[in-house]
Amino acid sequence: MDDKKIKIDEELIEDKNENKEEKPNETKKIDLPKILESLNKRYLIFGLIGLVLMGLVIFKISSKKNASIQNVATTSQIDENSYNQSRIMRVDLNKIKSIDFDLGSSDVRIQRSNTNPYIEYTELFRGDDNSYKLDVSFEEGVLKLKSKVKGKQLYMKDKIPIVRIFLPSEGGIEEIKGSITAGDVKIDDLEVKNFDLRIVSGNISLNNGYFQGSIRNESGSINLTKSELLNTKLTTVTGDINIKESKLGNRLDFTTSTGNIIIDAKDTIDNYNVNAYLDVGNFVLGNISYRNITDGYLSDNKAKNNINLRTKIGDIVFNRGEGAKIENEEYLTKTSKVKDEEDNALEKNIDRTEKENKKRKKKKKETNQDSLENQNEESNDNEDQDLEKNSEEEENN
Incomplete structure (x- = not known):
């Protein structure tokens, strides 16, 4: 177990x-x-x-x-569809008197040179069949430029042909005459006695110069800064006309179909006889503003300088904010006439009522004085009668 x-x-x-x-x-x-x-x-x-x-x-x-x-x-x-090669050309200038250019698509720069005067321009190529060149000639002080297109008109990616003209550091030139299909024009520090420029599409800038002549731009603006104008006509179809810090002389005509005309003149408004037309937009003259002056504005200051300003759609501004008052002005707008007539009618009515009120006050004063005099006379008569009665009673007693 x-x-x-x-x-x-x-x-x-x-x-x-x-x-x-x-x-x-x-x-x-x-x-x-x-x-x-x-x-x-x-x-x-x-x-x-x-x-x-x-x-x-x-x-x-x-x-x-x-x-x-x-x-x-x-x-x-x-x-x-573009040029693929470019080349810069240079031609020395001596004793230049005038410039004449006829260009297709190109920018133009004209300015003073610190060294010798010369011209520099761009030529474009695509093989041997297509090219954009310039025919340049300089004889007896006359510089001529003309674009020469071989093959078909092409463009160049990220680039545009440009013409640079460097003028002598002193003195002016007699004439600049030019036309451009598409491109911008910039001119600095130059005195030109006769100016004739035509552009189809682009902007025009003139800085620190003296000009007289004609400028027309179909599509683009015209800008002038710190310049002096005399006997000049500026015209744009679509674009603004801007003038800043400039001195304006006699016989000036600024016209645009669609665009603004902005003027900042060194001289005051009373130095000009202003004639302005505007269909749609504001008209500002100094510190006075009007609207749609379809029948025009005319001010006769008996001045030496005459200036015409016209636009269909846009604003016209002349020395905005200037405090000078224009005398002997005639405002031709129909609406303005109605307003002026209404204002005059109101003033007349006010004058009438004031005169009537004054007359009424005078009448009231006269009536009050007459009533007081009558009351005084009546009271005096009553007193005299009372005295007479008292004296008679005393005598009877």
């Missing part, structure tokens, strides 16, 4: 030990899937992020390729 018990106890002990050894193995089997699950989630997240980044990179690369393909197409189209 004892041996059996011992065997049974030993078997129980062995079973317990086996169970103890099996439990850690079971726990290990349960933990591994959890670890794998957590690791799989992380890898999935990183994988998704990586896929998104890869997709973005691929998209950017493809978009860049498409853009480059499009750019190649556009540049090829531009190259087919």
Whole structure:
């Protein structure tokens, strides 16, 4: 019996030990899937992020390729219709008297030179069949420029032909005559006795100079700064005429169909006889503003200088804010006449009523005085009568 018990106890002990050894193995089997699950989630997240980044990179690369393909197409189209070569030419000038140019598409710069006078210009080429050149001649002080197009008229990417004329540092020239199809003109520090300029499209800037003559710009503005004008006609079809800090002489005519005329003259308004016409817009003369002067405005200051200002659509401003009052002015607008007549009628009515009121007051005063005098006389008569009665009664007694 004892041996059996011992065997049974030993078997129980062995079973317990086996169970103890099996439990850690079971726990290990349960933990591994959890670890794998957590690791799989992380890898999935990183994988998704990586896929998104890869997709973005691929998209950017493809978009860049498409853009480059499009750019190649556009540049090829531009190259087919543009000059691809340019050359700068230079001609020395000596004792220049006048300038005459007839250009297609080109900018023009005219200014003083610190060294010897010369001209510098650009020529454009595309092979041997297409070119934009200038015929330049300088004889007996006369500079002539004329554009010469071979083949078809092309343009140049990011570039425009330009003509630079550098004049002597002192003295003026007798004449500038020119026409441009498209381009800007800028002239600095120059005295020109006769000026004749025509532009189809572009802007004109004249700075610190003396000019007389004619300037016409079909599409673009005319800007003058710190200059002096005499016997000058400025005309634009579509564009503004701006004059700043300039001295205006006699016989000036500024006209535009659609645009503003803004004048800041050194001399005061009373130095000019102003004749202005405007269909739609404001007319400002000093500190006075009018609207739509369809029938015109005329001021005769008996001055030496005459100036005509005309625009169909736009504003005309002459020395805005100047406090000078213009005498002997005639305002020709129909509406203004009605207003003036109404104002005069009101003033007349006011004067009449004031006069009538004064007369009435005088009459009232006179009537009051008369009534007071009558009352005083009556009272005095009554007093006299009472005194007489009293005296008679005393005598009878």
